Amino acid sequence: MHELSIAMGIVEAATEEAQRRGVQVSAVHLRLGALSGVVKDALLFSYEVACEDTPLAGSKLIVEDVPVVILCPKCKDNKTLISLQSFTCPDCGTPTMNIVRGRELEVFALEVEDEEVAK
Amino acid sequence: MTEPRLVEVRRNVLKQNDVIARALREEFQAAGVFVVSLVSSPGSGKTTFLEKILTQLQPQHRVAALVGDLATENDAVRLARSKAPVKQITTGTLCHLEAAMVQNALQGWELNQLDYLFIENVGNLVCPSSYDLGESLRLVLMSVTEGEDKPLKYPTIFNSSDVAVITKNELAAAVEFDWEAARKSIESVRPGMQIFRLSAKTGEGMQAFTDFLAQRLAEHRAVAHT
Numbered sequence: 126m127h128e129l130s131i132a133m134g135i136v137e138a139a140t141e142e143a144q145r146r147g148v149q150v151s152a153v154h155l156r157l158g159a160l161s162g163v164v165k166d167a168l169l170f171s172y173e174v175a176c177e178d179t180p181l182a183g184s185k186l187i188v189e190d191v192p193v194v195i196l197c198p199k200c201k202d203n204k205t206l207i208s209l210q211s212f213t214c215p216d217c218g219t220p221t222m223n224i225v226r227g228r229e230l231e232v233f234a235l236e237v238e239d240e241e242v243a244k
Numbered sequence: 245m246t247e248p249r250l251v252e253v254r255r256n257v258l259k260q261n262d263v264i265a266r267a268l269r270e271e272f273q274a275a276g277v278f279v280v281s282l283v284s285s286p287g288s289g290k291t292t293f294l295e296k297i298l299t300q301l302q303p304q305h306r307v308a309a310l311v312g313d314l315a316t317e318n319d320a321v322r323l324a325r326s327k328a329p330v331k332q333i334t335t336g337t338l339c340h341l342e343a344a345m346v347q348n349a350l351q352g353w354e355l356n357q358l359d360y361l362f363i364e365n366v367g368n369l370v371c372p373s374s375y376d377l378g379e380s381l382r383l384v385l386m387s388v389t390e391g392e393d394k395p396l397k398y399p400t401i402f403n404s405s406d407v408a409v410i411t412k413n414e415l416a417a418a419v420e421f422d423w424e425a426a427r428k429s430i431e432s433v434r435p436g437m438q439i440f441r442l443s444a445k446t447g448e449g450m451q452a453f454t455d456f457l458a459q460r461l462a463e464h465r466a467v468a469h470t
Contacts, residue, residue: 127339127371131257138255151248155257162373162400209399211432220435222403230374232255236248 131163131230132171136181138232143180148237152185158229159193159209185236193227261375264343268350268378275355278461279363281377283401284385285394286367289411289444291319293385294362296444298326300454305359305461310349312341312366319364329353340371343378359461369398380464387412392425399433408434409453413443 135153143150157163165188172186193206197214203225204214213220256262272279282290294309301307308329311319320332333341333349346363355361363379365372384405386394389412395402402408408430416423423441430437440456442449 127374130338131374134257134260138257138259139253142251142253142255146251148251154250160400160403162370162404164370209403209433210396212403212435213432220431222435230257232253232257234250234252236250238248 126164126167128163128167129171129175132168132175132186135172135186135232136175136179139184139235140180142232142235143237146237148235148239150181150184150235150237152187152236153181153232154187154189154234154236156191156229156231156233157188158191158227159206160224160227161230163230165190189233191226191229194225195221196223196225197221198223258374258376261343264347265376265378268343268347269380271355272361272378272380273464273467275358276465277355277358277361278381278457278464279361279377279379280381280383280457281363281365281379282383282385283365283369283372283405284367285369285390288367288385288387288390290364290367290385291322293409293411293442293444294364295323295326296447296450297454297457298323298328298362300450301360301457302326302328305458306357307360307362308353308358309362309364310346311364312345314339314366323364335366339366339368340375341365341377342375346377360457369394369401373401373404381406381460383407383409385409385411386426388416388421389419392422393429395426395429395433402430402433402437405434406437407456408437408439410439410441411444413441413448414446 139150139153176182194203195206197204197219198221199217199219207215284290298307309323310331310333312333312335313319314335317332320330323330331349333345363377382405384402440453
């Protein structure tokens with residue numbers, strides 16, 4: 126299980142961004158790709174642990190699941206994969222490794238309150 | 245009191261690892277060393293396979309290996325029997341290698357004195373998939389005793405790997421290994437993946453694999469010189 130080190134990375138990144146802006150974080154929005162290799166439930170659990178004794182203690186982690194999107198070479202269009210067990214176009218069945226999305230592991234937004242107000 | 249507001253930040257959580265991995269990849273390319281990482285579940289035969297590969301390559305090629313393990317140095321001791329330079333990375337409780345560990349372990353090594361560097365990851369089919377180590381080729385190994393549907397159970401690691409190696413082929417008949425089913429499982433999660441089926445114990449299929457490595461090394465160096 127590597128979710129704890131991932132969670133610590135999230136806390137570190139969010140803390141830096143918050144300090145740079147002089148704000149307090151109430152929630153962290155994360156984009157999590159289906160191919161990121163990270164298990165959501167384990168990450169949510171680890172996040173609380175990783176936040177302890179940091180400026181982010183008590184904040185929430187909000188995960189947006191990103192499905193795998195492939196570019197089908199035959200349909201010439203982006204298609205959302207139905208299952209990780211089958212890297213084929215859901216419409217025409219062509220196998221492909223043209224992965225457009227699905228590897229994300231990205232802090233994309235913070236819910237913040239200005240520090241003066243929060244105090 | 246003001247309402248909480250949303251600010252966009254867009255930070256890749258693994259950026260630190262990716263930056264180091266990119267620097268390593270550039271360093272490997274400049275030194276002309278072809279770097280192969282190995283991932284598999286525990287007990288699939290990574291170390292035996294690697295020991296044989298190191299031994300077979302050595303008359304003609306300069307090889308070295310880094311080996312990740314949670315607690316012991318047993319694997320490094322086994323690999324050292326090949327007479328190749330081997331360094332252990334003991335990860336403690338960490339279930340995977342990260343680029344920084346590879347970078348630290350390589351300090352003091354003259355990479356331009358090497359043709360191949362092998363990095364044996366910790367036996368684990370989940371965690372290593374997230375971490376780029378700067379390798380040129382990621383091998384995923386599975387043994388015939390593990391079941392033909394292993395790739396379907398761990399699609400992410402198979403999908404993120406470049407080549408599959410089926411090990412312990414000498415046991416295939418005993419465990420009634422269904423080669424076609426295994427091939428289909430791999431093709432399903434990683435279309436077009438090249439698959440080698442071999443036995444490190446009997447040597448069957450090993451030559452085809454080392455030939456493949458030699459070809460990839462030549463291509464790697466051709467790119468470096470253009």
